[in-house]
Amino acid sequence: xxxxxxxxxxxxxxxxxxxxxxxxxxxxxxxxxxxxxxxxxxxxxxxxxxxxxxxxxxxxxxxxxxxxxxxxxxxxxxxxxxxxxxxxxxxxxxxxxxxxxxxxxxxxxxxxxxxxxxxxxxxxxxxxxxxxxxxxxxxxxxxxxxxxxxxxxxxxxxxxxxxxxxxxxxxxxxxxxxxxxxxxxxxxxxxxxxxxxxxxxxxxxxxxxxxxxxxxxxxxxxxxxxxxxxxxxxxxxxxxxxxxxxxxxxxxxxxxxxxxxxxxxxxxxxxxxxxxxxxxxxxxxxxxxxxxxxxxxxxxxxxxxxxxxxxxxxxxx
Amino acid sequence: xxxxxxxxxxxxxxxxxxxxxxxxxxxxxxxxxxxxxxxxxxxxxxxxxxxxxxxxxxxxxxxxxxxxxxxxxxxxxxxxxxxxxxxxxxxxxxxxxxxxxxxxxxxxxxxxxxxxxxxxxxxxxxxxxxxxxxxxxxxxxxxxxxxxxxxxxxxxxxxxxxxxxxxxxxxxxxxxxxxxxxxxxxxxxxxxxxxxxxxxxxxxxxxxxxxxxxxxxxxxxxxxxxxxxxxxxxxxxxxxxxxxxxxxxxxxxxxxxxxxxxxxxxxxxxxxxxxxxxxxxxxxxxxxxxxxxxxxxxxxxxxxxxxxxxxxxxxxxxxxxxxxxxxxxxxxxxxxxxxxxxxxxxxxxxxxxxxxxxxxxxxxxxxxxxxxxxxxxxxxxxxxxxxxxxxxxxxxxxxxxxxxxxxxxxxxxxxxxxxxxxxxxxxxxxxxxxxxxxxxxxxxxxxxxxxxxxxxxxxxxxxxxxxxxxxxxxxxxxxxxxxxxxxxxxxxxxxxxxxxxxxxxxxxxxxxxxxxxxxxxx
Numbered sequence: 001x002x003x004x005x006x007x008x009x010x011x012x013x014x015x016x017x018x019x020x021x022x023x024x025x026x027x028x029x030x031x032x033x034x035x036x037x038x039x040x041x042x043x044x045x046x047x048x049x050x051x052x053x054x055x056x057x058x059x060x061x062x063x064x065x066x067x068x069x070x071x072x073x074x075x076x077x078x079x080x081x082x083x084x085x086x087x088x089x090x091x092x093x094x095x096x097x098x099x100x101x102x103x104x105x106x107x108x109x110x111x112x113x114x115x116x117x118x119x120x121x122x123x124x125x126x127x128x129x130x131x132x133x134x135x136x137x138x139x140x141x142x143x144x145x146x147x148x149x150x151x152x153x154x155x156x157x158x159x160x161x162x163x164x165x166x167x168x169x170x171x172x173x174x175x176x177x178x179x180x181x182x183x184x185x186x187x188x189x190x191x192x193x194x195x196x197x198x199x200x201x202x203x204x205x206x207x208x209x210x211x212x213x214x215x216x217x218x219x220x221x222x223x224x225x226x227x228x229x230x231x232x233x234x235x236x237x238x239x240x241x242x243x244x245x246x247x248x249x250x251x252x253x254x255x256x257x258x259x260x261x262x263x264x265x266x267x268x269x270x271x272x273x274x275x276x277x278x279x280x281x282x283x284x285x286x287x288x289x290x291x292x293x294x295x296x297x298x299x300x301x302x303x304x305x306x307x308x309x310x311x312x313x314x315x316x317x
Numbered sequence: 318x319x320x321x322x323x324x325x326x327x328x329x330x331x332x333x334x335x336x337x338x339x340x341x342x343x344x345x346x347x348x349x350x351x352x353x354x355x356x357x358x359x360x361x362x363x364x365x366x367x368x369x370x371x372x373x374x375x376x377x378x379x380x381x382x383x384x385x386x387x388x389x390x391x392x393x394x395x396x397x398x399x400x401x402x403x404x405x406x407x408x409x410x411x412x413x414x415x416x417x418x419x420x421x422x423x424x425x426x427x428x429x430x431x432x433x434x435x436x437x438x439x440x441x442x443x444x445x446x447x448x449x450x451x452x453x454x455x456x457x458x459x460x461x462x463x464x465x466x467x468x469x470x471x472x473x474x475x476x477x478x479x480x481x482x483x484x485x486x487x488x489x490x491x492x493x494x495x496x497x498x499x500x501x502x503x504x505x506x507x508x509x510x511x512x513x514x515x516x517x518x519x520x521x522x523x524x525x526x527x528x529x530x531x532x533x534x535x536x537x538x539x540x541x542x543x544x545x546x547x548x549x550x551x552x553x554x555x556x557x558x559x560x561x562x563x564x565x566x567x568x569x570x571x572x573x574x575x576x577x578x579x580x581x582x583x584x585x586x587x588x589x590x591x592x593x594x595x596x597x598x599x600x601x602x603x604x605x606x607x608x609x610x611x612x613x614x615x616x617x618x619x620x621x622x623x624x625x626x627x628x629x630x631x632x633x634x635x636x637x638x639x640x641x642x643x644x645x646x647x648x649x650x651x652x653x654x655x656x657x658x659x660x661x662x663x664x665x666x667x668x669x670x671x672x673x674x675x676x677x678x679x680x681x682x683x684x685x686x687x688x689x690x691x692x693x694x695x696x697x698x699x700x701x702x703x704x705x706x707x708x709x710x711x712x713x714x715x716x717x718x719x720x721x722x723x724x725x726x727x728x729x730x731x732x733x734x735x736x737x738x739x740x741x742x743x744x745x746x747x748x749x750x751x752x753x754x755x756x757x758x759x760x761x762x763x764x765x766x767x768x769x770x771x772x773x774x775x776x777x778x779x780x781x782x783x784x785x786x787x788x789x790x791x792x793x794x795x796x797x798x799x800x801x802x803x804x805x806x807x808x809x810x811x812x813x814x815x816x817x818x819x820x821x822x823x824x825x826x827x828x829x830x831x832x833x834x835x836x837x838x839x
Contacts, residue, residue, distance in 0.1 A: 181705040183698040190694055193683040200642065200680060201694045201748075202666040260685060 010256035010266070014273040021280030030283050042154070042162035044275040046071075046226045049168055050246040051271055052175045053219025055262050058250050059179065060212045061192040062111055062118035066126040067220045067246050070103045072239020073129045074224025078150075079142040079234025089147045096225040097218060103129065104217015108210035126240075133236045142234035154229030164226050171219060176264050178215070188212055244295045245274060252302035260306070274298055334393070335360045335532035336414070336501045341390030341401045343376055350376040352556045354390070358501060358549075363523055363533045365543045365564075368553035369576055369795075369828040374536055377553070378505050381534075382416055383409050394501065415489035416503045423485055425474035429467045430456045433488050459487050463525050479515035482507050483522045490526050502526055503534045508542060509629040520546045538627055540569050540832050552576055577829045595619070596654070598669075598755050598787035599639065604648035607634040608811035612648070616756065616787035621778065623798035624791040625827045626808030632791040633675050635808065636758045639789070640672035641665035653755045666695075669755030673745060673762055675791075681745045682733055689715040689729040691744050695752050714751075722747040723773050739763075739770025746777055757781055757788045763797060775801050795824035795831075807831055 021031040030036055050067050057064040074096035081087040081095045103125065110121040153163045179185035187208050190198040199205055227238055252274070253266030274295065281290050334357040343351040351373040358364040368374045379385040380401055381392070387401035394412040409416075423432050430449075433456045453469055460467070465483050467476045473484070490502055504523060508516035516539070523546055527533045537543055543550065544564070551561040552575040559575045597615040604612040608631040616622050626632045638645040639652075644660030651657070652668040665672070674680035683691050692715050693700070700711045715729035722743045726736055733741060742762065749757065759778065763771045778801065782788050792798050798805050799822045807815040807830040815830045 177705075183701050183706070186690070186693070186697045186706070189686060189690065190683055193685045194680075196680045197683055197694070199662065200640075200672060200674060202663050204663075 006255065006259050007257060010252065010269055010273060014269060014276070017273065017277050017280065021276070021283070024280075024284060026285060027280055027283045031280055036279070036283075038157065038162055040272075040275050040279050041165050043230060044271055045162065045164040045168035046223050046230060047242055047245045047275070048249070048268055048271045049171050049219055049226065050223040050242055051249040051267055052171055052264065053216045053223070054246050055250040055253075055264075055267055056175065056178075056188070056215045057118070057209075057212045058262050059188045059192045060209050061195065062209060062212065063247075064104075064107060064122050064213060064216045065119060065243060065247065066103065066107060066122040066129065067216060067223075068239050068241070068243030069126040069129040069133075070100050070217060070220035070239075071224040071227060071242055072236070073103070073133050074100045074221040075227040075238055076133055076137060076142065076224075076234045076236060078225045078228045079146060080136070082147055082150075083142045083145040083234070086145070089149050092147070093150075093225045096228075097221040100221020100224060101214060101218045103220070104214040105210075107217065108213030111213060112206040112209035126243075130240065133239070137234075137236040139236055141236065143232075146228065146232055146234075150225075150229045151232045154226065154232065164229065167222075167226065171222070172264055172268065179264075184208070184211065244292075244299065245271065248274065248295055248299040248302065251306065252298055255302055255305045270298075270302075334358065335395065336534065337393040338377075338381075338401065339391045339393075341377070341380060341387050341392070343380060343385060343387045349556050351380070351387070351553075354553070354556075354558050356551045356558065356561045358532045358534050360500075360532045361527055361530055362548040363527045363535055363546050364549040364551065365547035366534060366536045366551050366553065367538060367540075367543055367572070367576060369538075369831075372553040372576075373556040374553055376556075378416075378503065378536060380404065381409065381414065381503060382406060414501045414503060416505065417482070417485050417489050417507055418505045423473055423481055426472055428470050428472055429476065429484060430469040432473050433459070433484055433491075435488070455491075459491055462529070463487050463490075463522055465522075477515065479511055479518045482511070482519050486519070486522050486526065490529070490531055500531045501534065502531050503536075505536045506538070506628070507535075508537060508539065509627075516542060538832060540572050543572065544569060554578055573829055573832060576832070577825045598653050599789065600649075600651040601639065602649055604635070604638060604645050604650065606638050606643065606645035606647070607631060609634055609638065609645070610811050612808075612811075612813055614806060614813065616789055618755070618785050618787050619782050620804065621782045621788040621790055621802045623802035623805035623822075624789065624808060625795060625798050625805055625831055626791075627831050628793070630808040630831070631811045632793075632808055633760050636672065636760050636789065636791055639665070639756075640670055640758050642672065642674075666752070669752075670758060671749035671752055671754035671756070672758045673749060673760060675760040675764070677738070677742055677745060677765075682741055684734050685732075687730045687732050688719070688724070688726050688736070688744060691733045692718050692729070692748050692751070694748055718744075718747040718751070722750075722777060737767065737770070739766035739774070742766055742774060743770070743777070746774065750777075750781060754781075754786055757786050759788065759790045761792055762790065763792070763794070771797075795827040798822070798827060799824045 021027045050071055054064050054067045077099045078092050078096040081092040082089070087095070107122050107125055110116045110125070111118045156163060158166055179188065187198070187203050190201070190203060191205050191208050195205055223242070228234055231238070249267045249270040250262050252270035253268070254260065254262050255266070256269055257263050257266040278291055278294055281294070282288070336358040339355045341351060341354045342349065354373070354377060356364070366374055366377065376385060380387045381404065383404040383406040390401040391398050392401045392404060394414065397412060399408065424435070430453055434452045456469055463483065465480060465487060467480050467484065473481055486502070486504065486507065490500070508519050511519065520542055523533050523535055535546060544567070547564045549562060550564050550567065550572070552559040552572070554576060595617050598618050599614070599616040602613045608629060612635060624632050624635060634643070637643045639650050639657070641657055641660055641662040641664060649656060652665065652670055655668045657665045657668060678684065683694065689711060693711055697706070697711070700707045712729055718724070719726060719729060724743045724747065725740050733744065736744070746762070762778065763774050766774060778788060778790065790798065790802060802822060803819055805817045805822050805827060806813050807817070807827060809831060817826065
């Protein structure tokens with residue numbers, strides 16, 4: 001009973017938010033339009049890719065707080081290789097993916113091999129990245145010579161749906177495949193659930209944790225390329241503002257659909273619940289500060305809820 | 318139904334008793350653990366409490382600490398009498414009972430002086446700043462009195478285990494010295510994890526606490542230590558006090574007789590394994606590590622070999638060393654002909670070892686996952702074909718395991734933690750058996766398991782052996798060893814001291830043999 005209520009509570013909240021802003025007089029004219037919905041979908045698909053990437057280390061029981069900064073650095077790489085070095089679109093995007101993957105490998109080495117606390121290790125890496133981006137760009141946004149094709153990717157539609165959303169669907173299917181259909185994915189769940197037991201059944205914990213960080217880094221690189229597509233430039237101040245939504249969503253998502261586990265539908269639901277709520281509030285005229293307050297509260301409430309639910313379940317057995 | 322929660326001044330304890338227990342009984346789910354136990358601990362004396370595993374020692378200590386509530390009986394401390402069922406941890410502390418448990422409640426990264434001062438109130442300047450000079454002075458004074466030689470500013474992790482124990486005892490003694498009540502110090506197996514040479518320091522320490530006016534209740538099972546340190550001895554057997562009073566001229570043989578209820582006989586000499594036609598599946602020689610030294614043993618296919626021994630004898634450590642979970646210091650382990658490198662879990666698994674850890678929920682169960690996933694933990698790769706996991710095959714195998722191992726669950730998707738302890742254990746054993754192990758290492762396989770499931774687990778263990786696996790079964794339950802093993806090796810103080818074969822295995826013989834006999838105090 002409580003189980004099912006919990007499972008669909010977030011979905012219910014999401015529906016309530018959609019209905020509220022559709023009928024609310026101050027937002028009724030703009031909120032339910034195709035243009036607005038496409039805009040939110042397109043923007044949030046980038047955040048969602050980052051969130052799904054950061055979910056993989058969470059599944060093995062580790063935090064990656066560098067995903068936002070990594071996406072920011074990959075974004076600068078994609079923009080700069082095109083703008084300053086005249087690279088073609090595809091190699092430029094690849095440079096972003098490579099940078100993301102390398103950062104992921106560094107994080108993975110620090111956590112899995114050097115056995116540094118993941119929160120501290122990735123926080124350090126994040127800070128270094130922010131500094132390097134500042135050094136390279138001197139704080140200036142890269143705007144010239146951005147390929148019009150990548151901008152089209154960020155603003156057009158395929159079959160009425162933004163391309164970034166199509167890419168998100170691809171990423172979601174890949175992560176679902178990885179976690180649900182491969183032995184590696186299952187091993188990640190084992191390590192996250194009980195590292196001691198995982199070691200005793202013969203799993204190589206360091207290898208599994210390392211791979212989780214590499215995957216997270218790769219998707220941060222992809223998200224970086226898509227930020228260029230959305231904005232048509234490379235803005236060095238971008239990146240860190242993606243972190244909170246990307247970490248909040250997996251936790252909030254873990255209270256829904258399959259409560260108690262990080263899961264993909266829950267994470268996506270959480271992303272779009274948060275995004276449409278903020279969008280509606282902004283359209284209703286609430287100032288920008290609401291973004292931070294809302295995301296922060298959602299994270300705290302999500303973690304509190306999961307803790308309460310977990311305790312309930314432990315007591316009821 | 319419970320005793321009234323009132324402290325009444327019924328009678329002052331008879332002259333000489335700092336702590337007096339009268340008629341204390343306790344049953345768990347109708348099974349008596351302690352029956353009408355009475356004893357007096359006198360000030361200035363060391364009173365030893367001895368008994369085999371399951372004799373009621375732990376129950377008695379936990380009642381004194383307020384962890385368990387007794388069903389009957391009274392406790393008198395310092396002139397105040399309370400129903401033994403009404404003791405709370407707070408009351409015990411207020412009345413001046415200080416406990417030193419095996420885990421010592423110490424903080425390894427903090428300094429010796431800081432550890433010593435915890436629990437007593439720190440002297441402060443204006444209630445805020447700790448006056449370290451005074452802490453250090455008190456510490457030095459106590460160390461001088463108790464002959465503890467440890468630098469005050471060293472982290473506790475850097476000093477020896479015996480000294481850590483002594484500091485914990487000094488701290489407990491100090492804490493009770495502050496108010497004038499009857500000081501009672503309860504030392505719960507303080508030497509269990511120490512080698513004999515270090516244990517001597519702790520025994521001397523207990524003696525000094527008594528000389529300092531304390532009443533010391535010392536729980537132990539190394540008989541030489543008991544004979545060395547005791548003024549008074551209480552022996553528990555099957556929940557009853559067999560004798561309680563001054564040690565007098567008791568010998569070790571007298572003590573053993575009272576503990577196990579029969580006369581001591583000469584321990585049978587470990588014999589070379591029978592020259593069976595089969596090659597041994599496990600050969601261990603010269604194994605050392607932790608408390609273990611020079612352990613040699615063999616297990617043949619189809620054989621269930623038990624490991625008996627007291628806490629600290631090295632039982633768990635032996636299995637862990639064979640499984641490659643902790644590296645051994647010296648010696649070799651061969652499984653089915655291949656040598657297992659030190660601390661190499663993967664090599665052990667590949668050679669055919671399946672290890673069941675003692676602490677099931679912490680070390681073997683994936684608590685957030687369901688029954689099916691827990692069953693597949695070792696072999697999920699088997700279901701990966703054509704670039705995807707064949708979930709229907711995994712489900713079919715899970716249902717097969719559930720049927721074969723009599724796991725009671727509503728479905729293979731039920732969250733593992735909603736199963737009973739016994740059924741969780743069956744899940745772990747089913748998982749181990751999926752690898753078709755040549756050697757099963759089982760550490761306390763029926764701990765925390767109800768009677769029905771125990772019986773089923775024993776059948777599963779025997780079935781594994783009949784299927785050709787060698788089984789090494791470590792247990793603190795001697796009855797379990799006696800009824801399920803073909804052979805039992807007795808570990809004491811890190812070495813194999815005896816080997817029994819059917820039909821000569823029985824629980825009381827195992828109990829007798831488990832007590833170290835060859836330790837003479839130095």
